[in-house]
Amino acid sequence: MDKNTYTGLFLIMLILFGSFYLMRPSEADIKKEKARIHQDSLNKAGIKTTPVVAKTDSAKKPQVIDSAVLKSAFGAATVGTEQLITLENNDLRVKVSTQGARVQSVELKNFKTFDKKPLILFDGANNHFGLNFIAGNKKINTNDLYFKPSATGLNVTGHDSYSITFRLNYSATQYIDYVYTLSAKGYRLGLTLKLNGLDNVIADSKIVDINWQSSMLKTEKDMTMERQYSTVYFKNTDDDVDELSVTKDDAKDISDKKIQWVSFKQHFFSNVLIYKDGFTKSSLHVSLDTANKTEVKQMQASLQIPANNAGVYPLDFYYGPNEFKVLKAQGYNLDKQIDLGWGPLKYINKYAVLVVFDFLKQFGWNYGIVILLLTVLLKLVLSPLTYKSYLSMAKMRVLKPEMDEIKAKVGEDNPTLLQQEYMKLYKKAGVNPLGGCLPMVLQLPIVFAFLRFFPALFELRGESFLWMKDLSTYDDLIKFGTTIPLLGDHLSLMCLLMTISTFIYTYFNNQISGATGQMKYIGYITPVIFIVVLNKYPSGLNYYYFLANMLTFAQQYLIRLMVDDKKIHAQIQENKKKPEDKTAKKKSGFAAKMEEYMRQQQQLPKKTK
Known part of the structure; x- marks a missing residue:
């Protein structure tokens, strides 16, 4: 190529690089587009989100709701003021939002982050827990509806245990209860789901469909190492423990075996959901946003439970350290999610x-x-x-x-x-x-x-x-x-x-x-x-x-x-x-093969001459 060609190519590269930096979108535009894509994905999945004005007991501005919406299934529950109810024992500080009655944040009181700040596993509106169903020809996700708590706070110190109920009313005799139970110490939070009198309201009342997702926050010094040991783990009722990929986005659907627990596992801490009788159908997903410097990974699980006559489903959350003896004490082989290597290394x-x-x-x-x-x-x-x-x-x-x-x-x-x-x-x-x-x-x-x-x-x-x-x-x-x-x-x-x-x-x-x-x-x-x-x-x-x-x-x-x-x-x-012992034991197979190979190699040049 001549001088003019080189000059032309140089100018083209200069224009490309210049346009890349001058025309790239602002950080605000990027965040706005990410939020739009995230909302679209939630809408496609039938999940609705309502912006949270504050994490405290402050009130929102009055919402103007169409009367038709209020009269629809659970329509009255679409209006409300978010409150955060604190459940606390010697080891945990859990905040439950009245919007969705979901656990919004968990703090492990006896641990700190690498920089000595309070250790919070997850926090904020990106954490969801709700029941999906169709009522009145409308897709419902309880994560977006407002529950009424039976108390305004809970501190278990000095008591053996305490329970608090969040109720979502359909009518005076038809409702959904989330009953949280916390013991005086330990890392377990009980959650009992109660569906009362809703057989004729929910379209498919034979299945309880749970959507659960969390964005796990950084707690360790090295984000790369923390992500390397963080993913979704799960165990079936045959005691087989498996996990999704730790190096890339991954998803897995499981319907051939019941899943007894699902763990959103970080390097040193875990967020586990346990159902003793087993989820009959599970869809698990883990994703990584390398641009996000505060969240380790985003994890999600869609889980199904077959309905029973009583309409009562006892679940357990484990929020705690990945310490062998602590996990083993929880039962259900939770300690198997700690990666000790493969094959003989593990043993x-x-x-x-x-x-x-x-x-x-x-x-x-x-x-x-x-x-x-x-x-x-x-x-x-x-x-x-x-x-x-x-x-x-x-x-x-x-x-x-x-x-x-x-x-x-x-x-x-x-x-x-x-x-x-x-x-x-x-x-x-x-x-x-x-x-x-x-x-x-x-x-x-x-x-x-x-x-x-x-x-x-x-x-x-x-x-x-x-x-x-x-x-x-x-x-x-x-x-x-x-x-x-x-x-x-x-x-x-x-x-x-x-x-x-x-x-x-x-x-x-x-x-x-x-x-x-x-x-x-x-x-x-x-x-x-x-x-x-x-x-x-x-x-x-x-x-x-x-x-x-x-x-x-x-x-x-x-x-x-x-x-x-x-x-x-x-x-x-x-x-x-010493003379060679003719009665000595036969050479090993390896030694005999080596000598035979060398003899053949030595004779090979003679045959090809």
């Missing part, structure tokens, strides 16, 4: 690591000390494998001069023959070339298990140790003031120390094994990956990996004092002098 964490951790934490020590003792115990259990690995690497190091002689004699032009000669040497010396790798491979599941265990561990939340203010998230002692690709806006000091210790560990490992060439440098790739991947992971996890490296150094130092290279060399020479 290692649940039946080994968690058991030891619970034992250690009961002494009331700082969690930094608990992690240290956990690492020490783990290293003691794995010490036989560490010894075996070191011994095998020491044998390979002692054999290296003889392997170099074979390499000089055979040359590098025929790698198959070279490997055959190496195998002969290993066999005579009684050395297993994989002996140093296998013990390390057997330890890998434990390494990866901790990668899932620490991020899911509620107990570390808000716990400090040394300079780490919160072991459940990264320490950002080193701040860049700008975003750096792959690393982000900070460098975790504990992650840096862990990475340096891994470099040192790799260096000494190469000295022990006698690795040369490319193999000498492959191990240094791992710490580079660590500092990129683990920089945003919990400082408690990086602290564990750092301790594991340091304890491995100590173990190898002690083993080195116990292992004499001269004795190993003498033993190898003795093994080489």
Whole structure:
């Protein structure tokens, strides 16, 4: 292309970029359009919303309602003043709106957000809970109608429990009751739905159709990590727990099995709806708005209950921490929503690591000390494998001069023959070339298990140790003031120390094994990956990996004092002098196949000449 063409293309790009910035809509326009799209989606689903003037007991301006509307099904309930009724015990502060009799906000009184503010799971008009049905040829959603409370406030302190009823009247003898029950302590809020005398009013009175949705608020330091562990979980009556995607918008319809509970799960807290007899049909949805910096995710559930003669449906909400013992105490296998990894990792964490951790934490020590003792115990259990690995690497190091002689004699032009000669040497010396790798491979599941265990561990939340203010998230002692690709806006000091210790560990490992060439440098790739991947992971996890490296150094130092290279060399020479035992047991299938493969590879060039 000539100069004029380049100039023209440059001007076109300039115009495109200029028009993008000059003609882009304002923030107000963007919010207005989002609100319109949101309202359209609600209308299509048959859900109506009424703007809330205030969250307190303040009155709205009088609404002018057509008399025909007032005479229609539940028409009188479309007019009212929103009030927020507070239900409170030792652990929860719940605000219930008279509009829809829905839980509008929940505060966990004994916890704080990462920046020490009151911890509120959700709050505002974006949270819905209502019954959907058709009455008088009109779609009704109780979320939009005004209920009448039986009291103006509720504090359970000093009482065993307390109940408050919100009533939606159709007539004097026909109504819907929401009965909330709160105990003096705990994270459970009971909700009993009562439908009285509405069989001839509701078009399909055989189904109770519930629409429930929440926008979960940010409570943790790192929004990315919080979103990574937040989604909709559910359990069927066969005790199978499943979840929607954590990485993208997802939806699932379930009609083949009853769902006993649905959880709007965040990283460390959950909002769960339980129905013991099971929802017969469920439609679940989770979505993510990356532009929203205050809401983690938006979650929704459409649930159906078959109607019964009594018209009474007892439900339970759980608003609380994702702590193993607390969730387990609720029953219904709520603890299964804590992600401990897949396959064997889950069983290692649940039946080994968690058991030891619970034992250690009961002494009331700082969690930094608990992690240290956990690492020490783990290293003691794995010490036989560490010894075996070191011994095998020491044998390979002692054999290296003889392997170099074979390499000089055979040359590098025929790698198959070279490997055959190496195998002969290993066999005579009684050395297993994989002996140093296998013990390390057997330890890998434990390494990866901790990668899932620490991020899911509620107990570390808000716990400090040394300079780490919160072991459940990264320490950002080193701040860049700008975003750096792959690393982000900070460098975790504990992650840096862990990475340096891994470099040192790799260096000494190469000295022990006698690795040369490319193999000498492959191990240094791992710490580079660590500092990129683990920089945003919990400082408690990086602290564990750092301790594991340091304890491995100590173990190898002690083993080195116990292992004499001269004795190993003498033993190898003795093994080489022994005649081959013809009655020895048959070679393993792997060894036999390897020798056969090498023999075939050695003969192949001769056949093709």
